[in-house]
Amino acid sequence: MTPADLIERWADLALARHSMSGMDRRRLEAQAPVDVFACVFWPRGRSGLLVEGDGHVADLAERVPRCRGVRVVLEEHGGSSQPERTKLAIVLEEERLREIFAVLSADLVNAIVTEPSSAVALRRCIDRLCMWRGLFDRIAPEGLSEERQRGLFGELIVLDHLFLVAGNLLDGVAAWIGSDSAHQDFRRGGLAIEVKTSLAKRHTKIMISNEKQLDERLHDTLVLASIRLDESEPHGLSLPDLVAQLRLRLAGDEPATRLFDERLLLANYLDVHAPLYEVRRYRVTSTQWFRVEGQFPRLTEVNLPAGVGDIHYSIIADDLGAWEMDEETVHDMAGGGA
Structure with missing residues (x-):
């Protein structure tokens, strides 16, 4: 998965808009241990990723980082009579960071697709986001001086x-x-x-x-x-x-x-x-x-x-x-x- 691949998928999703709210999504890397989607979140048309995995991952919520220009949302569903699912949405908030966000997103996808299980892949995703938090604070959209x-x-x-x-x-x-x-x-x-x-x-x-x-x-x-x-x-x-x-x-x-x-x-x-x-x-x-x-x-x-x-x-x-x-x-x- 490359940044250019993701930019193309986001553009296609934006052109084929199906809803006024929620999101449109397209699956990436079908062989991954988690479900990974390129998404456009409506109504603002924000580009992003959705990562979904089975089960509850201990201590994951406490480690979700805050990244400049990027919103990260962790949700957990299910329990009792329904299987537990963990969802991680990574959404671009500042359009001027789009190219850098595409690099981040491609890096996340490539980092998690080879992991052996859903829990490990979700932890790996959070680890990479923590690394990127510092990079987003430092990297200028116009590149190196x-x-x-x-x-x-x-x-x-x-x-x-x-x-x-x-x-x-x-x-x-x-x-x-x-x-x-x-x-x-x-x-x-x-x-x-x-x-x-x-x-x-x-x-x-x-x-x-x-x-x-x-x-x-x-x-x-x-x-x-x-x-x-x-x-x-x-x-x-x-x-x-x-x-x-x-x-x-x-x-x-x-x-x-x-x-x-x-x-x-x-x-x-x-x-x-x-x-x-x-x-x-x-x-x-x-x-x-x-x-x-x-x-x-x-x-x-x-x-x-x-x-x-x-x-x-x-x-x-x-x-x-x-x-x-x-x-x-x-x-x-x-x-x-x-």
């Missing part, structure tokens, strides 16, 4: 060149944790890597967003990667191009592909926004690696004055030569060396 596009591009370059070159692909994708609110972008064993991406120019500034990003005390080794991009290259690579290349690389490993797509979601990357990102094409002009230790110029909790917090500062990449590492050494640390 230019700065965040560059930042994600740089992270994917490091993932591609450092963690997917050898060994288990799933382990390589699992090393990418920056999208999961970690202070660094990658972690494998005792190695942590923070990636900073900028447009190529002299005296490149590396922007640091908090006092924990360059604090090496929780790691055996902390490496700062500085990726410089040229955006003027007409034949460069767009962010969607790079995402497609990585999906092709992972295509033979379903768990790795699934985890990669989940990490993209956590990084606020949605395929429906891909056309917005195609206009910017990048070429990597240089990649530098710096070991963060000793007198490396940085602010951490150790050297911050009392009462100072929520800091943002910059360091100059060209002044970090004393801490520069060669790429082969970093590859060996990451487990990707020959």
Whole structure:
């Protein structure tokens, strides 16, 4: 099931309107352990999903999340002489979020169709909605900012060149944790890597967003990667191009592909926004690696004055030569060396 499939079904249901109230619905994925329908809810013509399963699922009602622009309604029917049924309606309330809602809905359908039972499928649906609650709060309908596009591009370059070159692909994708609110972008064993991406120019500034990003005390080794991009290259690579290349690389490993797509979601990357990102094409002009230790110029909790917090500062990449590492050494640390 794809977002485009659902948008098409909602459009068909809206055109074939049968009632002034209630809903029109069309079954999806007949082999699922629950009944799943694409719906249009009347009289306002709201698009949505209906998920129905047998029985009562303990503690489900307490876990139903509130999502911005989406209404989630849980109903339970039956009992005594009639079989119990649990119904979960997920309804779009803000039309400007339609494309993102289609991604959410397709993700829910794909997540529950392979579950072994109705109860497990319903719990899985609530789990995914809880994950999406945070995403709906963060993801803008217009997609990623230019700065965040560059930042994600740089992270994917490091993932591609450092963690997917050898060994288990799933382990390589699992090393990418920056999208999961970690202070660094990658972690494998005792190695942590923070990636900073900028447009190529002299005296490149590396922007640091908090006092924990360059604090090496929780790691055996902390490496700062500085990726410089040229955006003027007409034949460069767009962010969607790079995402497609990585999906092709992972295509033979379903768990790795699934985890990669989940990490993209956590990084606020949605395929429906891909056309917005195609206009910017990048070429990597240089990649530098710096070991963060000793007198490396940085602010951490150790050297911050009392009462100072929520800091943002910059360091100059060209002044970090004393801490520069060669790429082969970093590859060996990451487990990707020959």
